Structure formats: structure tokens, C-alpha cells
Amino acid sequence: MAFIDCHFFSESLGISTSMYVILPQPTTRQIGMETRAVKEKHPTLYLLHGLSDDHTIWMRRTSIERYAAEYGIAVVMPTVNRSFYTDMEQGYAYWTFISEELPAVAGSFFPLSGEREDTFAAGLSMGGYGALKLALSCPERFAAGASLSGATDIVNLVQEWQTAEFQHIFGDLTKIRGSRNDLFHLAEEMARSDGTKPRLYQCCGTEDFLYQDNVRFREHCRSLKVELTYEEEPGSHEWGYWDRKIQAVLQWLPIR
Template identity: 65%
Template sequence: MAFIQCDFSSETLGLAVSMNVILPQNTTQQIGMEGAASEGKHPTLYLLHGLSDDHSIWMRRTSIERYVSKLGLAVVMPAVNRSYYANMVSGPQYWTFISEELPKLARSFFPLSDKREDNFVAGLSMGGYGAFKLALSFPERYAAAASLSGALLTDWMFDARPQEAALIFGSKERFAGSENDLAALAEKAASNEVAASPLLYQCCGTEDFLYKENIRFRDHAQSLSLPITYEEEPGTHEWGYWDMKIQRVLEWLPIRT
């Protein structure tokens, strides 16, 4: 595998920004790890961070590079600060950045496939929200999305951090039914007659403070007959759980071989 720390300029944000990228490589002499890569452009997983983290966190807290080494899968890990993957009411347009600018730039820098069947997105906590938001907003672009302990309905954000939530989303009334409302996006995806819904994977530990919120979203998605796989087991909001479950996500992804 190749690991690249990439600093670049975002025209959307007017900022210098960063992403970490893992690229497939055919190798046989790396001790304890064998790498695989197909010819041509690589299938890609956009792997999103949580509220208090950044683009480096998946490499620092898990063995993601080792887990993907045999899969021929590129992994793009961008930084979006505490934006909730939204075009923030306070100004910075992180949704436009993550949904439009970032994929185009990443594909201009690296040999990444733009085919729907080769593109996936996953994340934890705030990143789980971002992953489902991308997939449900653009079902024609993503084959599958995974949420690990996702902050999917953002109720806790409005309750626990109302001032920050207001800077990101505005009021609860403004949030409801908007492009940031996953419940509304799920309904839109379920009624989309042009593009089939991406496959969805959702997991949450039963002791996680977001557990009830995850159950509510699961029930909503199932009521809409969205193709969702849900798993739960004992666990809290912590990296031991996410390190375990990202391995499960990689097993579940429909990566073409």
C-alpha cells in the first residue's frame, strides 16, 4: 500500500485543507501484509471522521491500511472540522466541498474510479451521518454506505450543543425537511424512480449514548423498505468498537473483484 498525506487548496472553502489517502499496491515482500491492486482506476472508500477528530484519526486509531491491503481498495480520509458535513449557516460550505469538490480533486490527483459500483462511503459518529447523507443525497454516485455509531438524527446535537447546532444548521425548524435531515433524505431516496438506493449498513453499540437515535433511524429506514443491514452488540462510543466494526464493513462492501 501507499500512504499519502495530501495538503491542497479548496476553492469552495477558501482554505488550505488536508486528506490522507491509502492507495492499493501489488506487493509480496511486506512483512506480515500482502498488497493487491487491479489495473486501471481503483475502487474507493471515502472514510469520514467524527466531530472531535480529523483526517488523521482512522490511521491513528485503527489498522485500516492493513485491513484494506488485500482488497485493492483506495481509501480517502478528508478533514471537515466540526462542520457536520453541512453548508454551515455560519459560512463555510463543507457540504459542497465534501460532495462536489473533494471527489473531483481526489480523482484528478489519484487514479480513482468514478463509477457508481466502485464508490463507497463510511464514517463514525458525525461521519456516519455524513456517509448516509452523501449516499442518500446522491444514490447515483455511491453503491454502498456504512454508519458506525452514527449521529443520524442530530437530536443530541440540538439538545447538548444548541449554540453549535445553530451555527451549523440554524434552528430545528429550518433543519426539518432540509438537505441535512436524514429522515427526509431517506424518504426521498425510497421514492427515487431513477436511481436505486445504495446498500446501507448501520451498527451501534447497545450502551452508546446514540443507541436510541440509531434504533429510530433503523426503524424509519426499514419502514421505507430501504436496503439496510443493521447490527448491534454490546459497545460504547469508542475506538475499540469502531476498529472491530470497520473490519465488518469491509467484509460487507460489494467490492468488485
């Protein structure tokens, strides 16, 4: 695998920003590493970080490079700060960045497939929210979305935390329910749609503080008859759990 620390200017943010990218590289002499790779453009996973982290965290806390090598998939890891993958009320347009600009920019820099069937999103905690938001909002461009210990019930989360930071991100907090930032609402829209639907994956540890939020989202999807792969097991909000589950996500992805 090739590893790129990429710094570039974002038009939608109006600032320079960063992403880590790992790309499949066919090798025959690299000890301890066998990489599946195609000569054409690579299937791509946009792998999103949580609230307190940045684009470096998946490489620092897991063996994502080694895991991805087995599947011949490129992994793009952007930074979005504490934005909840949202066009912030007082701040930057991170939803526009992550949903529109980043795939275009990354695809212009690297040999990434632009086909829907080759494009996936996954993330942990805040990033799990972002990954499901991408899959549910952009089903014509993302074939699958996976949430690991995700902040799936943003309405409940902002009510519990009651922080000024959420007002800077979302604006009027009473208007989140039923908006484009509400995963429950997006799932309802997708259920009513006759269009192409992405595959969805959700997991959460039973000791995680977000466990009940995840259960509510699971039950909501089941009530809508939205197809969802759900897994739970003992575990809390920590990297040992996410290191295990990202391997399950890669195995679950419909990589061609």
C-alpha cells in the same frame, strides 16, 4: 499500500486543507502484508471522521491500512472540522466540498475509479451521519454508505444538546426536520424514488449514547422498506468498537 499526506487548496472552502490517502500497491516482498491491487483505477472508500477528530484519526486509532490492503481498495480520509458535513450557516461550505469537490480533486490527483459501482462512503459518529448523507443525497455517485455509531437523528441531537454551535452550523434549528440535513427525510425521498438506490449499513453499540437515535433510524428505514443492513452488539462510543466494525464494513462493501 502507499500512504499519502496530501495538502491542497479547496476552491469551495477558500482555504488550504488536508486529507490522508492510502492506495493499493501490489507487493511480493513486503513482510506481513499482502495487497490485492488492480492495474486500473481503484475502488474508493471515503472514510469520514467524527466531531472531535480530523483526517488523521482513522490511521492513528485503527489498522485501516492493513484492513484495506486485503480488499485492494483506496481510502480517502478528508478533514471537515466540526461542520457535520454541511454547508454551514456561519462558516464553510463543507457539504459542497465533501460531495462535489473532494471526489473530483482526489480523482485528479490519484488513480481512483470514478464509477459509481466503485465509490463508497463510511464514517463514525458525525462521520456516520456524513456517510449516510452522501449515499442518500448522491445515489447516482455512491453505491454504498455505512454508518458506525452515527448521529443518525440530527433533529433529536440538536434538541438534546441545544448549543449555539448547532445554530452556526444549521441556522434555524426548527427548519432541520424535512430538510436536506435530515436523514429521515432523505430516506423517505429515496424510498419514493424510482432511481438507483445505494446499499446502506448501520451499526451501533448497545451502550452508546447514540443507540436510541440509531434504533429510531433503523425502524424508520424498515417502515419505508428501505434495504438496510443493521448490526448491534455490546459496545460504547469508542475506538475498540470502531476498529472491529470497520473490518465488517469492508467485508460488506460490494467491491468488484
